Amino acid sequence: MEMSVALEADARQAAADKRSEEHLLVRKAQAGDRLAFEELVRRYDRDVLRLALNLVHAPEDARDIYQESFLRVYRNLHRFRFECSFYTWLYRITTNVALDHLRRRSSHREDQAPVLADAEGGPLDFFDRQPAASASSNPEKQVLGSELGAKIQEAMKRLSPRERTVFEMKHFQGLRLRAIGDLLGTSEETVKNSLFRATRKLRESLGGMR
Numbered sequence: 001m002e003m004s005v006a007l008e009a010d011a012r013q014a015a016a017d018k019r020s021e022e023h024l025l026v027r028k029a030q031a032g033d034r035l036a037f038e039e040l041v042r043r044y045d046r047d048v049l050r051l052a053l054n055l056v057h058a059p060e061d062a063r064d065i066y067q068e069s070f071l072r073v074y075r076n077l078h079r080f081r082f083e084c085s086f087y088t089w090l091y092r093i094t095t096n097v098a099l100d101h102l103r104r105r106s107s108h109r110e111d112q113a114p115v116l117a118d119a120e121g122g123p124l125d126f127f128d129r130q131p132a133a134s135a136s137s138n139p140e141k142q143v144l145g146s147e148l149g150a151k152i153q154e155a156m157k158r159l160s161p162r163e164r165t166v167f168e169m170k171h172f173q174g175l176r177l178r179a180i181g182d183l184l185g186t187s188e189e190t191v192k193n194s195l196f197r198a199t200r201k202l203r204e205s206l207g208g209m210r
Contacts, residue, residue: 019085022040022043026040026086030077030078037074037077040086041070045066047087047091048070048094051091051094052066052069052098054168054173055095055164055168061101066094069090069093069094069097084182088183092184092185095165095169095183095184098165099161099184102161102164102165152202152206155202155206156168156198158205159198160197163194163198163201164198166184166194166198167198167202177191
């Protein structure tokens, strides 16, 4: 018990030290330190590229989003006020850049969200039966590695950019609705409605698949 408490305390201290170091880097970069900014890029470049690839599924597009995201970060770094972690801020910018890219590619229009997220009713189907993703699981690999995953990806092309982004964040990255709302700069209820629409459209596209 004492060892567990000590380990938790060490983990909290390590996290605090990491945040403090990151804040120092950001402040130096805000003051014009080019090396500090390059260090921030180095720390998160793989995460940003992975996120972009997860959202658009095209390596060339993902690289464009990666470059545009860090360009926006560089131009707007002076606006960062430490109200969230730097990574959360960076994640939000990357997601918005990817959404802008998907909107330009898509001619779909979002339909009106229902008042209740569970208004459909009826028996549980594939999406309802999926267990909640946890930090120890890899839902993206599990889903995309199957034939069903390929069919879902094809059906997802019919979603609007925001519906697709919300669905992937929830089911492939295992994020909670509130976290998705924070990253997209919107409310949890709006995210819930977007997820409902995405799930409904995918059900219609996949028919009676079990």
